[in-house]
Amino acid sequence: MGEREKEIFEDHAAVAQRSMATLPEKFEKVIEEMAHGKTLTAPATLVIQKRLFGTDLSPNNNRYMKKKKKKYAIVKKKRHVEVKIIEPSLELETVKFCRWDMAKRNGGRTSSSYIINGKWSPIMTRNSLWKEMEVQLWCFRVDQDLCFGLVPLPQIHHG
Secondary structure, eight states: OOHHHHHHHHHHHHHHHHHHOOOOHHHHHHHHHHHTTSOEEEEEEEEEEEEOOHHHHOTTTOEEEEESSSOOHHHHHSSOEEEEEEOTTSOEEEEEEEEEEEOOTTSOOOEEEEEEESSHHHHHHHTTOOTTOEEEEEEEEETTEEEEEEEEOOOOOOO
16 A cells, blocks of 8 residues: 555544544533533534654653644634643643644655643643553534543553
8 A cells, every 4th residue: 555545544544533433421521511601612523542652741842742634723823822621530721732833854845733732741640641542632612712622542451
């Protein structure tokens, strides 16, 4: 399978995975509480499912990175936006959400990634996140404010 075919296959697999994903009920309840007396202007949508890398967990980096798949226009206008995130423990935290543009060394197209940082290290510590742990990042909007939920997946232990 060529690179392009592999990329298309992975994109289709990701779309199928997102369409079958279900947000756990305990996260839905927190979202309902956040929206109480307000308007849930965008329902929870799975943004990415990934294994955490060492760079996601390094206290020196203090950030969780996701490759650009969906565009967030609000981030383009500002250096960063403060957003609420529901932690795996169901605690709410305010973090910074920004876009990092990285120029290619060979002068090729710039690649972009979206970053959650600011208070990422305390979230990582409080929730005992570890390398290779599989998580989902969900987004939703309350009164147009962008919010996220970080959902840990059941872990399969080999051995």
